[in-house]
Amino acid sequence: MDLKANHNAPILTDPTPISKPRLGIHDSLLPYSSSGVFSQAPFLTNQRKKPGLLDDVRSTSWLDAMKSSSPRNIIKNNGTASSNDIAYRNWMLKYPSALASIDQIANNAKGKRMVLFLDYDGTLSPIVDNPDHAFMSNAMRAAVRNVAKCIPTAIISGRSREKVRQFVGLRELYYAGSHGMDIMGPVQPPTDHTTEVLEGNLYQPASEFLPMINEVFVSLVDITKNIEGAKVEDNKFCVSVHYRNVDEKNWTTVAQYVQDTLKNYPRLRLTHGRMVLEIRPVLKWDKGKAVEFLLESLGFSNCDDVLPIYVGDDRTDEDAFKFLRDVSPGGYGILVTPAPKESSAYYSLRDPSEVMEFINLLVMHKKSVP
Numbered sequence: 001m002d003l004k005a006n007h008n009a010p011i012l013t014d015p016t017p018i019s020k021p022r023l024g025i026h027d028s029l030l031p032y033s034s035s036g037v038f039s040q041a042p043f044l045t046n047q048r049k050k051p052g053l054l055d056d057v058r059s060t061s062w063l064d065a066m067k068s069s070s071p072r073n074i075i076k077n078n079g080t081a082s083s084n085d086i087a088y089r090n091w092m093l094k095y096p097s098a099l100a101s102i103d104q105i106a107n108n109a110k111g112k113r114m115v116l117f118l119d120y121d122g123t124l125s126p127i128v129d130n131p132d133h134a135f136m137s138n139a140m141r142a143a144v145r146n147v148a149k150c151i152p153t154a155i156i157s158g159r160s161r162e163k164v165r166q167f168v169g170l171r172e173l174y175y176a177g178s179h180g181m182d183i184m185g186p187v188q189p190p191t192d193h194t195t196e197v198l199e200g201n202l203y204q205p206a207s208e209f210l211p212m213i214n215e216v217f218v219s220l221v222d223i224t225k226n227i228e229g230a231k232v233e234d235n236k237f238c239v240s241v242h243y244r245n246v247d248e249k250n251w252t253t254v255a256q257y258v259q260d261t262l263k264n265y266p267r268l269r270l271t272h273g274r275m276v277l278e279i280r281p282v283l284k285w286d287k288g289k290a291v292e293f294l295l296e297s298l299g300f301s302n303c304d305d306v307l308p309i310y311v312g313d314d315r316t317d318e319d320a321f322k323f324l325r326d327v328s329p330g331g332y333g334i335l336v337t338p339a340p341k342e343s344s345a346y347y348s349l350r351d352p353s354e355v356m357e358f359i360n361l362l363v364m365h366k367k368s369v370p
């Protein structure tokens, strides 16, 4: 079975729904009443993979996916358009720049409440070799702080919620870590009646997988310890195995170790990120579901007068783009990429500096049309 195909494979479900409590939402963000009950709950799967269903890691699909997972830097030719530039411009006919389309977006937002969803790595922070050094700039932090004052804003990341929250450093946002499997509302500031600072409510649909994920993390750290450059990251409900700094001739070994480990855990699956293999629960939950959950928590589900915008750069963000395109049409997915690639997004931005520009334009628009 092709592992990429496995990502979208239909799965058997357990009929017991997990209840979906609403998050603690700030009153100013709740213009609509809502029952607070979710119609579609995530279902844990009972399906067990048969041995041998994973691809042979030496097959081209693994290595191709590993090689194509992160675009190399595009080299510009002293002001003359390179073939890359021409290809990018042609590609932008299908995925127009969100900056150039800001008037169209603003027009569409008239009479609607915008909600902003932001991925972290590659969207708010540049991609760097060391995942622990993926800091966002102070200018970006200020832009996100400003936009969150006028538009409900959520960060949706593959990282653990705690880690991405530390990187972003803003309490007033919604955070969904572990690819949306760990969601928290904003911290409630003290009121006239209390000096207590209240942590936002939590929603963790994959909590039963925690011991299993911890076990996998420990064993992957151990078996990859002698591969120079390999790094295993604990993302709470997911594990990332980074190979960005591993010599390409050793990528097959990294993949083999991950595959060998996964054979013992049929309730876990693998997805490809940017130079990273990501292990996560076989659960009908992804960044698209997290967007749906947050919109519902905000009282915005099935509302015509809501305009969700999701900005992200990675394959896992495609689930959110698809949700906005197919399930909740009317929203905009914006793909951040310096190179042409197929996507379910509507618009594009080249890099985090364009993301910051776009966020600042949204703030200007909100201030001019409150």
Ligand SMILES: O=P(O)(O)OC[C@H]1O[C@H](O[C@H]2O[C@H](CO)[C@@H](O)[C@H](O)[C@H]2O)[C@H](O)[C@@H](O)[C@@H]1O
Pocket: 119, 120, 121, 122, 126, 127, 128, 129, 130, 131, 132, 134, 156, 157, 158, 159, 233, 235, 240, 242, 244, 273, 274, 275, 276, 278, 314, 316
């Ligand atoms: O959903 P995201 O916020 O985009 O998180 C996805 C993964 O991002 C991080 O890895 C990526 O960024 C690193 C720092 O720039 C880079 O070194 C790595 O090669 C990229 O894959 C994070 O470390 C992963 O755990 C996330 O799953």
